[in-house]
Structure formats: C-alpha cells, structure tokens
Amino acid sequence: MALVNLLFGGLDTVASMLGFTARFLAQNPRHRQKLIEQPDLIKTAIEEIIRRHGLTNTARLVTGDVDIGGVTLKAGDQILVPNALYGLDDRKFDRPMEVDFSRPMPIPLGAFGAGAHTCPGAVLARREIKVFLEEWLPRIPDFSIRPGTRPVLSAGVVQGVHRLELVWSK
Numbered sequence: 001m002a003l004v005n006l007l008f009g010g011l012d013t014v015a016s017m018l019g020f021t022a023r024f025l026a027q028n029p030r031h032r033q034k035l036i037e038q039p040d041l042i043k044t045a046i047e048e049i050i051r052r053h054g055l056t057n058t059a060r061l062v063t064g065d066v067d068i069g070g071v072t073l074k075a076g077d078q079i080l081v082p083n084a085l086y087g088l089d090d091r092k093f094d095r096p097m098e099v100d101f102s103r104p105m106p107i108p109l110g111a112f113g114a115g116a117h118t119c120p121g122a123v124l125a126r127r128e129i130k131v132f133l134e135e136w137l138p139r140i141p142d143f144s145i146r147p148g149t150r151p152v153l154s155a156g157v158v159q160g161v162h163r164l165e166l167v168w169s170k
C-alpha cells in the first residue's frame with residue numbers, strides 16, 4: 001500500500017503542476033524571458049509558481065468533536081482543507097496573486113501539506129519542474145495558448161489541468 005501511495009502520489013500532482021507552470025509561462029512572456037535570460041531564477045520561480053498554484057486540498061475525516069477558530073467539527077464529518085489557498089493569503093503574502101520571481105526565499109508553501117503526512121515527494125516534484133523548465137525554455141522559448149482555445153481546469157483534492165493547447169513557431 002505504501003508503494004502504491006508513493007507511485008500515485010507523484011502522478012496527477014506533478015502533471016498538474018507542470019500544466020499550471022506551462023499555462024502561466026504561456027500567458028506571461030516577460031516572466032518567460034526572465035527565466036531564459038537568468039536561469040538562476042528558476043529555483044525561486046518554482047517556489048513562486050507552486051505558491052500561486054497551490055494545487056492540493058487535503059481531505060480529512062474528523063475523529064472527535066473539536067472547535068477550531070469558532071467552528072465546531074463533529075466526529076464523522078468529512079472536511080476538505082483548502083491548502084491551495086494558503087499561498088493566496090494576503091495576511092501572509094504581499095500581492096499574493098502576483099507571481100514575483102524576486103520574492104525572498106524561502107517561500108512558505110501549503111501545497112505539500114503539513115504535519116505527519118507532509119509530502120515525501122516534494123524534492124522530486126521540484127526536481128521534475130526544474131528539469132521541465134531547463135529543457136523546455138531553451139528549445140521552445142516563445143509559446144502561447146492556441147488562439148480560440150481555453151485551458152480546461154478542474155477543482156478537487158488535486159486541482160488539475162486537463163487540457164492545455166500550446167502553439168509556437170520553429
């Protein structure tokens with residue numbers, strides 16, 4: 001079971017994060033250009049893109065009655081904790097909707113969860129996004145969303161990018 005968890009934990013999460021990364025860069029040529037000119041920024045860019053596109057909402061089954069911030073949760077309740085919103089909290093981040101590759105590091109993230117079940121694949125996930133950026137941008141520096149199409153996104157435990165049509169010239 002642990003191995004199944006490990007394999008499946010890294011599938012839709014990374015695929016979606018790559019989708020959100022590609023969508024963001026397709027829509028933001030100045031950010032793209034910055035990464036091409038200053039590849040040293042890729043490290044911060046990964047954290048910042050993950051912060052902005054938090055991706056995950058963790059599901060929990062309440063095992064005992066508890067009050068949290070004035071809300072009573074009952075044993076047996078099922079809740080979905082919107083981790084994805086953590087990075088968009090303007091009490092924690094200045095201009096949270098803006099992706100800013102010069103934000104000071106480390107950037108605190110909610111996307112990988114917290115506590116006993118914090119994502120053990122976070123290092124691999126970051127590495128996969130890094131490889132994507134380092135391999136894609138030098139080869140395909142100028143790309144955009146195909147005119148007349150819209151990315152198809154979904155919400156849920158893992159927010160997804162189901163369809164993203166990109167175009168570029170050779």
Ligand code: HEM
Pocket residue numbers: 005006007008009010011013014017054055056058059083110111112113114116117118119120121122124125
């Ligand atoms: C951007 C990519 C990823 C995101 C956003 C992400 C997010 C998360 C989150 C929020 C949790 C906590 C779930 C909970 O508390 O219920 C988690 C757990 C987990 N993740 Fe990831 N993950 C990513 C990539 C990966 C990768 C690449 C792997 C492995 C190859 C992986 C394996 C796991 C496993 C095995 C758990 C369960 C840990 C436990 O229950 O103790 N994840 N992940």
